[in-house]
Amino acid sequence: DAGVIQSPRHEVTEMGQEVTLRCKPISGHNSLFWYRQTMMRGLELLIYFNNNVPIDDSGMPEDRFSAKMPNASFSTLKIQPSEPRDSAVYFCASRRALEMNEQFFGPGTRLTVL
Amino acid sequence: RKEVEQDPGPFNVPEGATVAFNCTYSNSASQSFFWYRQDCRKEPKLLMSVYSSGNEDGRFTAQLNRASQYISLLIRDSKLSDSATYLCVVNMEGSGTYKYIFGTGTRLKVLA
Numbered sequence: 001d002a003g004v005i006q007s008p009r010h011e012v013t014e015m016g017q018e019v020t021l022r023c024k025p026i027s028g029h030n031s032l033f034w035y036r037q038t039m040m041r042g043l044e045l046l047i048y049f050n051n052n053v054p055i056d057d058s059g060m061p062e063d064r065f066s067a068k069m070p071n072a073s074f075s076t077l078k079i080q081p082s083e084p085r086d087s088a089v090y091f092c093a094s095r096r097a098l099e100m101n102e103q104f105f106g107p108g109t110r111l112t113v114l
Numbered sequence: 115r116k117e118v119e120q121d122p123g124p125f126n127v128p129e130g131a132t133v134a135f136n137c138t139y140s141n142s143a144s145q146s147f148f149w150y151r152q153d154c155r156k157e158p159k160l161l162m163s164v165y166s167s168g169n170e171d172g173r174f175t176a177q178l179n180r181a182s183q184y185i186s187l188l189i190r191d192s193k194l195s196d197s198a199t200y201l202c203v204v205n206m207e208g209s210g211t212y213k214y215i216f217g218t219g220t221r222l223k224v225l226a
Contacts, residue, residue: 031212042218043158043201056213091157098212101146101205105157 002026004106006092012112018080021109023092024073031095033103034067034077038088049075050098082113117141120202120217128225131192135220137202138184146205147178147185151198152219158201161187192224 005024013019025032033048047057049069057067064083069075079086093105120137127133139147147164162169164176164185175188189196202217 033214035216043216045213045215048213050212101148101163102160103214105159107157 004092004094004104006090006106006109008109009107010110010112012114013082014114015083016081017113018078019082019086019111019113021077021079021090021092021111023075023077023106025075025092025094026096026104027073029094029096029104030072031098032069032075033093033095034075035091035093035105036088037091037108043091046077055098079111082111084113087111087113117215118202118204118217120220122218122220124221124223126223126225127192129192129194131224132188132190133192133222134186134188135200135202135222136184136186137217137220138182139202139204139215140183141204141206142180142183144204144206147176148203148205148214149174149176149185149187150201150203150216152201153198158216161200189222192222194224194226197222197224 007022031050034046035043037043046059047067052069067077089108089110091105091108093103095103118139149161150158151161152158162171162176164178168177173190177186199219199221201219204215206213
């Protein structure tokens with residue numbers, strides 16, 4: 001069974017450009033989470049969905065960030081416009097259900113904003 | 115106070131040594147606790163859950179102290195392959211949500 005799939009794996013862009021990160025959760029998993037990891041702040045939860053519905057977006061840093069989950073097998077995280085301080089590794093993770101404990105992470109997207 | 119706090123390390127230990135990490139959490143309503151392992155430039159992976167009665171998986175032992183609000187991870191007979199960052203995770207479902215709060219991790223280096 002394939003794990004969580006993320007694309008692209010690496011993204012280098014210039015300040016002001018729009019960035020779209022993509023995630024495909026494990027088939028049958030109903031809960032999806034977006035995280036950001038930096039050396040300074042560690043792993044931070046940005047937003048999570050349950051059954052394609054956003055449940056908690058309190059971790060989204062500002063209006064430049066938006067996330068969607070149009071169906072059970074696809075989610076996007078968009079940054080527009082991007083800034084150098086957005087440089088980080090962005091992870092997507094999924095769980096079979098919110099109340100189930102084990103969470104599986106994708107390989108991450110390493111974003112560099114110049 | 116941070117919700118989940120860990121000593122960042124690094125802990126440099128020789129092969130075969132026993133090493134222990136602690137992690138403190140601030141929300142007494144927290145229900146579930148985990149240790150994740152993260153290798154350099156990789157994603158975090160579940161190492162083990164932490165149960166109230168404590169649990170053991172081979173060389174790894176996890177314990178929970180609710181009264182003092184900390185969890186611990188003990189690694190016996192360290193191997194070179196244990197070198198990684200260990201993330202303490204608290205599941206906040208006790209507050210009606212299902213958010214994992216991650217500590218910033220403790221780096222372990224096992225030396226030959």
